[in-house]
Amino acid sequence: MRIERFDPARDEGAARALHQIHVENTPVDDPGFPPKSPGVFRGYLAQGWTAEPHEAWLASVAGDAVGGYILELPDRENRDRAAVTAMVPPGRRRAGLGTGLLRHAAARVRDAGRSTLTGFTRDGSAGDGFARTAGAVADLAEIVRKLDVGEIPSGLLAELRASTKAAAAGYALMNWASHYPGAYLDQVARLNEAMGDAPHGPGEEEQSWNAARVRAVEVRAVAQGLRQYSVAVRDEGTGELAGLTELSVDQAEPEWGHQQLTVVTRAHRGHRLGLLLKVAMLELLAEREPQLRWIITGNAASNAHMITINDALGYRVLSQWTFWRLPVGSIL
Numbered sequence: 459m460r461i462e463r464f465d466p467a468r469d470e471g472a473a474r475a476l477h478q479i480h481v482e483n484t485p486v487d488d489p490g491f492p493p494k495s496p497g498v499f500r501g502y503l504a505q506g507w508t509a510e511p512h513e514a515w516l517a518s519v520a521g522d523a524v525g526g527y528i529l530e531l532p533d534r535e536n537r538d539r540a541a542v543t544a545m546v547p548p549g550r551r552r553a554g555l556g557t558g559l560l561r562h563a564a565a566r567v568r569d570a571g572r573s574t575l576t577g578f579t580r581d582g583s584a585g586d587g588f589a590r591t592a593g594a595v596a597d598l599a600e601i602v603r604k605l606d607v608g609e610i611p612s613g614l615l616a617e618l619r620a621s622t623k624a625a626a627a628g629y630a631l632m633n634w635a636s637h638y639p640g641a642y643l644d645q646v647a648r649l650n651e652a653m654g655d656a657p658h659g660p661g662e663e664e665q666s667w668n669a670a671r672v673r674a675v676e677v678r679a680v681a682q683g684l685r686q687y688s689v690a691v692r693d694e695g696t697g698e699l700a701g702l703t704e705l706s707v708d709q710a711e712p713e714w715g716h717q718q719l720t721v722v723t724r725a726h727r728g729h730r731l732g733l734l735l736k737v738a739m740l741e742l743l744a745e746r747e748p749q750l751r752w753i754i755t756g757n758a759a760s761n762a763h764m765i766t767i768n769d770a771l772g773y774r775v776l777s778q779w780t781f782w783r784l785p786v787g788s789i790l
């Protein structure tokens with residue numbers, strides 16, 4: 459097996475070959491979830507979701523693409539680790555290719571001076587068995603939920619919004635599409651940092667954000683063909699942003715919405731702002747994206763507050779996932 463690195467921005471053939479494997483794998487490994495479109499996939503190969511450096515590698519045997527992997531090498535925090543997503547198409551599995559890819563990735567990570575590989579697999583999938591065989595340690599359980607937008611009972615959003623009225627008095631809603639106004643970038647960076655309060659695995663450092671990182675994520679999303687929506691709540695007394703929810707719609711798959719972060723800063727919790735934000739987002743989407751049929755969201759299984767809100771909106775469990783950690787030295 460030859461394993462070669464490629465530049466997703468320049469090597470269209472290699473990016474297409476890896477995307478094709480992703481398309482073949484998704485119904486097998488993640489049934490009920492749409493494969494990423496080519497545009498979203500290529501942007502992900504280059505930068506992931508939160509603007510960290512990524513490497514894309516394609517494996518071939520006798521000129522046929524037989525797998526590959528994506529390596530995320532965060533350069534601001536978690537610089538002792540790297541996240542790997544190895545992929546082998548269904549027709550080529552159980553022949554040792556995945557193990558070869560994992561060893562290759564581990565050597566790459568060791569050479570980059572890092573000690574730990576991390577990964578993410580759906581419970582009960584081939585990746586789950588693969589991670590266990592590799593000796594990975596389970597860090598955090600994540601549950602993915604799906605909302606059938608057409609099944610939201612009429613009147614439910616109005617009723618939920620009314621239920622927030624007293625607790626959320628003194629807060630005003632705002633929304634933006636695709637770009638934050640420059641005046642809010644620093645505050646949006648702080649809200650991203652407040653996500654550090656969400657459950658995360660042992661030893662995982664919280665992300666540090668600034669205005670440039672917020673802009674880098676926006677640029678990547680637009681280049682991927684994503685329409686991004688943001689709803690925020692502002693404390694009318696101080697003018698400070700107290701909470702934020704973000705959601706993206708791929709223009710190539712416009713029936714699907716992908717929930718991104720939802721966060722309320724510590725000082726403003728307990729005012730039903732999380733629920734208000736998500737209700738307001740659904741109202742905004744009804745106006746701007748009337749074709750939307752499903753929304754996908756993922757939360758740590760232990761994130762009781764967020765899950766209560768999602769349950770109230772009608773989200774149903776689609777799948778359960780595990781975040782894994784594996785010392786590089788145990789593979790090489």
Ligand SMILES: CC(C)(COP(=O)(O)OP(=O)(O)OC[C@H]1O[C@@H](n2cnc3c(N)ncnc32)[C@H](O)[C@@H]1OP(=O)(O)O)[C@@H](O)C(=O)NCCC(=O)NCCS
Binds near residue numbers: 546553
């Ligand atoms: C995970 C994946 C890369 C494995 O590729 P592969 O080429 O089949 O892996 P290998 O042949 O090297 O398997 C090594 C061992 O992992 C375990 N394993 C692999 N697939 C398994 C499955 N479906 N069920 C249980 N164990 C499994 C087995 O112990 C296997 O050894 P064996 O075949 O001798 O029993 C492939 O299934 C895939 O692309 N899955 C989707 C993406 C993913 O989940 N990637 C993992 C995240 S990094």
